[in-house]
Amino acid sequence: MKAVRFHEYGDPTVLRYEDAEQPVPAAGQVRVRVAATSFNSVDGNIRGGFMRDPIPVVLPHTPGLDVAGTVDALGDGVDGFRVGDQVIGFLPMDRPGAAAEFVLAPADVLTAAPRSVPLADAAALPVVGLTARQALFDHGQLRSGQRVLVNGAGGAVGGYAVQLAKGAGAHVIATASARSGDAVKAAGADEVVDHTATPVTAAVTEPVDLVLNLAPVDPAELAALVTLVRPGGAVVNTTVWMPAPSDEARGVRGIDLYVRSDAGQLAELVGQVDRGELRIDVAERVPLAELAELHARAAEGAVHGKVVVVA
Numbered sequence: 001m002k003a004v005r006f007h008e009y010g011d012p013t014v015l016r017y018e019d020a021e022q023p024v025p026a027a028g029q030v031r032v033r034v035a036a037t038s039f040n041s042v043d044g045n046i047r048g049g050f051m052r053d054p055i056p057v058v059l060p061h062t063p064g065l066d067v068a069g070t071v072d073a074l075g076d077g078v079d080g081f082r083v084g085d086q087v088i089g090f091l092p093m094d095r096p097g098a099a100a101e102f103v104l105a106p107a108d109v110l111t112a113a114p115r116s117v118p119l120a121d122a123a124a125l126p127v128v129g130l131t132a133r134q135a136l137f138d139h140g141q142l143r144s145g146q147r148v149l150v151n152g153a154g155g156a157v158g159g160y161a162v163q164l165a166k167g168a169g170a171h172v173i174a175t176a177s178a179r180s181g182d183a184v185k186a187a188g189a190d191e192v193v194d195h196t197a198t199p200v201t202a203a204v205t206e207p208v209d210l211v212l213n214l215a216p217v218d219p220a221e222l223a224a225l226v227t228l229v230r231p232g233g234a235v236v237n238t239t240v241w242m243p244a245p246s247d248e249a250r251g252v253r254g255i256d257l258y259v260r261s262d263a264g265q266l267a268e269l270v271g272q273v274d275r276g277e278l279r280i281d282v283a284e285r286v287p288l289a290e291l292a293e294l295h296a297r298a299a300e301g302a303v304h305g306k307v308v309v310v311a
Contacts, residue, residue, distance in 0.1 A: 002311075003100030004291045005060040009049030012295035017288065020062070023096070023104045025075035030107050032087060033072040034311040036120035036285075037064035037098035039294055039303065040127050046093070047295065055093045063291075064097030064309070065090060067105060068113055068123035078107045086113040088270070090126040090261035098123075099291055101311050111267040116274045121282050124156070124306040129269045129278075131259040132160035135236045136168070139255045140210040144169030147208040149228060151200060152215030153189065154180030156281075156306040157238065161212055162187040163278055173208065175200055175215070179304070187279070204228050211235045213244070226252055282308050 003020040025031045043063045045051045071085040081087065089110040091097055096104070113122045135157075136142045142165060150161045153174035165172045166188030174189035181192050193203040200221075207230035213222060216239050226235050226245040234253040237244035246254030272278035283305025286294050297303050 001101040002288065003062050004064075004288060005062050005099075006047055007060040009047065009052075011048070012044075012292050012299060014047065015063075015292035015295060017291070020100065022102050025073050025078075025104055027076040028078060028107055029075040029104045030071055030078060030081055030087070030110060031073040031075075032067055032069040032089075032098070032103050032105055032110075034067060034069040034098050034101055034103055036066075036068050036123040036308045036310045038066040038123045038127070038309060039291075039298060039307045040065055041298070042093070043097075044295055044298055057094055062096040062099050062103075064099035064103070065093060066123045066126045067091055067098035067103055068119050068121075069098070069103075069311075070119075072102060075107075081107060081110065086119050087111065088113045088122045088126055088266065089263065090130060090259075090266065092261070098311075099288060099309060101288075109261045109263055111263045111270060114270045114273040114280075116276075117280050120285065120308055120310050121280055122270075123308050124280050124282050125269060125273070126261075126266055127259060128156040128306065129160050130262060130265055131157045131238060131257065132164055133265055133269060134259055134262075135212050135238065135257050136161060136165055136210070139236045139257055140212065140234050142168060142170055142210055145171075146210065147171045147173065147206070148210045148212060149200070149204060149208045149225070150174045150189075151195075151211060151213045151217070151225060152176075153184045153187075153192075154304075155214060157214050159183065159187050159281055159306075160278070161214070162189050166190075167272070167277055173204060183281075200225070201228060207233075209233045213237045213239065215239070216242075226254070282306055284308070285310055 244254035
């Protein structure tokens with residue numbers, strides 16, 4: 001089979017499109033014929049060797065945490081799936097990924113793919129959709145009628161966060177550049193702040209119950225976000241190299257989010273997609289053979305929105 005792998009850590013040039021042995025599923029595993037994976041920023045961090053301690057991988061390593069594809073073979077003891085089923089999942093970060101024609105997945109990370117979108121496009125959902133969901137509800141405990149600020153809403157996680165928060169009955173304030181402001185508004189934001197023109201702390205004049213920070217902002221800007229939160233609220237931060245600020249005197253919690261694979265939650269997101277309550281947006285579709293070029297563009301800041309990598 002064809003796969004993209006890196007045999008040593010480094011810049012995007014270490015990625016090789018090459019022949020690799022087709023994997024054989026062990027007990028509890030499913031072999032998936034990959035329709036697509038997607039690009040996540042953590043892929044570049046793993047490839048660069050910056051995540052060796054928290055995410056140790058065996059070299060050569062195939063990136064690609066998201067998978068959308070068709071069940072091709074079942075290991076012993078796998079129930080609930082049949083050959084030919086269309087599935088999606090968030091693969092273990094320390095195992096071979098889906099930038100290949102076939103990948104092995106633990107059966108318990110997979111769920112049925114949405115029926116209302118092309119199978120390859122469904123690869124744009126698992127990691128970023130789960131990140132948004134867990135940030136808002138597992139950690140932020142967002143409820144209907146509350147006010148939430150999504151800082152950095154123009155990216156892939158932000159698009160899902162705005163949709164999910166609005167769907168839950170929250171008042172959504174979103175920061176985005178002029179380039180992505182219209183898309184954020186279309187996702188359901190009640191207010192859009194152009195952070196390139198107005199400081200967020202000046203634009204948000206009423207307290208919010210939750211801040212979801214998705215942007216790699218200056219540490220001082222991140223710390224200032226806590227002042228926008230009402231007593232008892234929370235700041236949930238996905239840029240974990242900068243710890244989330246808190247204010248113990250006012251009971252404002254600071255939470256650093258590490259997304260986890262959860263097939264049950266992913267199935268709920270799939271249901272929302274198929275009911276028309278959640279939209280999957282794909283900015284680009286690139287062939288697997290061009291993954292190294294995609295990593296290079298991402299390293300230069302030239303990738304905007306969610307990119308699906310088609311096997």
